Amino acid sequence: MTLPEPRGGRLAAEGRLPEQRVALVDLLDRLLAGGAVVIGDVVLSISGIDLVRISLRALLVSVREGDAVEGGMRRDGQE
Amino acid sequence: MATDQGVYLYAVTRAEGEGPDGLTGVAGAPVRRLVHAGLAAFLSTVSLEEFGEEALRRSMEDLAWLEETARTHHRVVEAIAGLRSTAPVRLVTVYTGEAQVRELLDERHEQFDAVLSRVTGRQEWGVKAYAVPVPAEPAAEPAAEPVDGPRGASPGAAYLNRRRAALRGREADWRRAAEHAQAVHEALMHVAVVGRRHRAQDPQLSGRREQMVLNGAYLVDEERAAEFTRVIEDIVGQGVAVELVGPWAPYSFATLDQEGEAAHGDAS
Numbered sequence: 379m380t381l382p383e384p385r386g387g388r389l390a391a392e393g394r395l396p397e398q399r400v401a402l403v404d405l406l407d408r409l410l411a412g413g414a415v416v417i418g419d420v421v422l423s424i425s426g427i428d429l430v431r432i433s434l435r436a437l438l439v440s441v442r443e444g445d446a447v448e449g450g451m452r453r454d455g456q457e
Numbered sequence: 458m459a460t461d462q463g464v465y466l467y468a469v470t471r472a473e474g475e476g477p478d479g480l481t482g483v484a485g486a487p488v489r490r491l492v493h494a495g496l497a498a499f500l501s502t503v504s505l506e507e508f509g510e511e512a513l514r515r516s517m518e519d520l521a522w523l524e525e526t527a528r529t530h531h532r533v534v535e536a537i538a539g540l541r542s543t544a545p546v547r548l549v550t551v552y553t554g555e556a557q558v559r560e561l562l563d564e565r566h567e568q569f570d571a572v573l574s575r576v577t578g579r580q581e582w583g584v585k586a587y588a589v590p591v592p593a594e595p596a597a598e599p600a601a602e603p604v605d606g607p608r609g610a611s612p613g614a615a616y617l618n619r620r621r622a623a624l625r626g627r628e629a630d631w632r633r634a635a636e637h638a639q640a641v642h643e644a645l646m647h648v649a650v651v652g653r654r655h656r657a658q659d660p661q662l663s664g665r666r667e668q669m670v671l672n673g674a675y676l677v678d679e680e681r682a683a684e685f686t687r688v689i690e691d692i693v694g695q696g697v698a699v700e701l702v703g704p705w706a707p708y709s710f711a712t713l714d715q716e717g718e719a720a721h722g723d724a725s
Binding site: 406437 | 469518520523524527528530531544545546547548550569572581583655656658659661662663664672674702705708709710711712713
């Protein structure tokens with residue numbers, strides 16, 4: 379939680395995104411659905427784990443816990 | 458021994474230039490550069506107690522852990538991509554040791570080379586579009602109807618009619634927005650080198666009430682970035698709200714081609 383971060387500084391100077399402005403969900407879209415995938419080589423950890431599903435579940439659970447209150451209002455006409 | 462340690466891989470570049478130095482990777486370990494076969498792999502040592510398959514199965518569901526790992530990975534990739542063409546590697550790619558990374562660089566050399574050629578001088582931009590209701594014509598009131606109100610339409614019936622119209626309107630709004638998003642995507646593809654659509658984000662995650670209808674990623678020549686954003690400005694409105702996010706390191710375009718890389722590789 380308390381990593382010494384280069385608070386945007388250098389990256390912003392290079393015209394890249396300041397770290398803290400990047401939404402985690404946008405980041406995970408890229409880190410879990412993008413990037414060079416080297417499964418099939420001798421990668422240890424990610425073989426056989428559906429990372430996308432696992433982390434999406436974690437995200438959704440955290441959001442639901444965060445605003446469990448709102449209630450009411452279905453947004454789709456489903457009844 | 459040493460079976461309890463692995464190496465975490467962040468990104469691959471060509472073996473050129475210096476640094477970046479002094480980067481801190483996941484779990485606080487220093488990031489180092491392994492040069493092999495004309496490529497450079499950026500990696501750091503990790504404990505397999507934390508980054509082995511068993512542990513990951515649990516920790517990927519621990520949001521604090523996931524966020525810290527993702528942000529650290531991202532910070533390392535950004536620092537590298539700020540200096541030279543970079544092929545980011547997917548989150549939590551862990552090998553048992555440097556020997557395996559060297560093997561990777563040997564075996565996938567052509568494919569990494571093709572990715573690096575593809576992304577050179579280009580950046581990834583994210584474009585998200587949301588369906589927004591077209592503001593109803595300034596309340597379709599008077600004008601059409603006599604001031605003393607239509608006879609026979611009770612307030613209740615009038616309410617229900619408005620309600621139904623609103624629901625129909627919302628459905629139509631959504632469909633219109635989806636079509637519009639497709640048009641946005643196609644327009645952006647005229648400027649982008651290549652693009653792909655990520656899965657639309659759940660409204661709970663996007664932080665917006667509106668339904669996301671486009672979650673696109675586009676690889677754009679650096680000198681065409683302004684043109685790219687202009688396309689968005691021109692096309693925005695009419696039932697769709699658009700967010701531009703970036704530039705990113707080319708995460709969405711670092712996929713290694715499994716076959717036919719010759720087709721993509723530019724021979725020269």
